[in-house]
Amino acid sequence: MKIVDSNTMQHSIRKLLALATSKEKVEIEYERYLKYPNRTLFAFELEGENAGCIGVEINSLKLCEIKHIAVSSEHRGKGIGSKMIRFILEMHPSVFAETDSDAVEFYRKYGFKITSLGEKYPGVERFLCEY
Incomplete structure (x- = not known):
């Protein structure tokens, strides 16, 4: 898992976020991950490509909200969603x-x-x- 923080959104991240939100909201949501320090977008890489993403927001009570989670259609069924959930659960109780x-x-x-x-x-x- 790696943090996605590039000012330029990669095409693969755009496609993944579009699965988790509407295509119309992708730019807005990505900008929120860059702009707000309490939001983080992670990418799951498989064989050198972004196969999944999970975005979280930590609220004022220190609770972690999963805002977005998506796995590319070609990589579904490989346990990527499970690995991303476990990653977040290990960091936040x-x-x-x-x-x-x-x-x-x-x-x-x-x-x-x-x-x-x-x-x-x-x-x-x-x-x-x-x-």
Whole structure:
């Protein structure tokens, strides 16, 4: 895992962040990682390329929020997401994330407590995952 802090966003990082947020928000989110000292974006390298990324934010209570996590489609199923989660859990004793129903089981298998936040957006149920 390496910290991503280049002022110029690599194409591979752009693609990964687009998986974790909308394509329209990639530039804004990347800028936030560069601008705010409480935010860090990490890249997972595999065979010399960025195969995954995980971005976190440490809040005023020293809790770690996973803001973004993504693995490239060609590298899924290789345990990269698991390695990134374990990396964050080793650094921070209290971690949480907000997600949709597609990712709930991913977090549950690492021991995260799952709580429904209800329908935060029309037709979209969101979940709080706490470790």
